[in-house]
Amino acid sequence: MTNHKHSLWFAPTLLVVAALVTFGVASPISAHATEISLTNEKKIKIRKEQELRLKKQNKLHFRQTKALAEQYKKTAKLIKRQGGDPQPLLDAAAYFEDQSKI
Numbered sequence: 462m463t464n465h466k467h468s469l470w471f472a473p474t475l476l477v478v479a480a481l482v483t484f485g486v487a488s489p490i491s492a493h494a495t496e497i498s499l500t501n502e503k504k505i506k507i508r509k510e511q512e513l514r515l516k517k518q519n520k521l522h523f524r525q526t527k528a529l530a531e532q533y534k535k536t537a538k539l540i541k542r543q544g545g546d547p548q549p550l551l552d553a554a555a556y557f558e559d560q561s562k563i
Contacts, residue, residue, distance in 0.1 A: 516560075523561045530557035 516522050533554035537547035 526557045526561040530554045530561065533557065 531554075533550045537550035537554065540550065541547045
């Protein structure tokens with residue numbers, strides 16, 4: 462009879478130990494993943510700031526983006542006359558117009 466009592470306590474104890482090991486191992490992994498995503502966000506922010514600084518230093522950048530936006534608009538008109546969908550080109554033109562105003 463005593464063998465049966467020990468075997469009944471063994472299974473729940475094993476489950477508790479397994480849960481503790483699982484959560485103990487998973488928590489550092491999730492903390493590390495959070496840390497990686499934060500560093501990636503910082504890297505993206507730094508790159509955007511550097512890109513903006515470089516755009517401001519390049520005096521031709523504004524003229525180039527404005528000219529590119531005009532070319533996209535002209536191409537969109539041509540595609541519309543031919544029966545195509547000009548919306549992607551108009552979206553690109555709007556993007557480059559915004560870039561020329563920075």
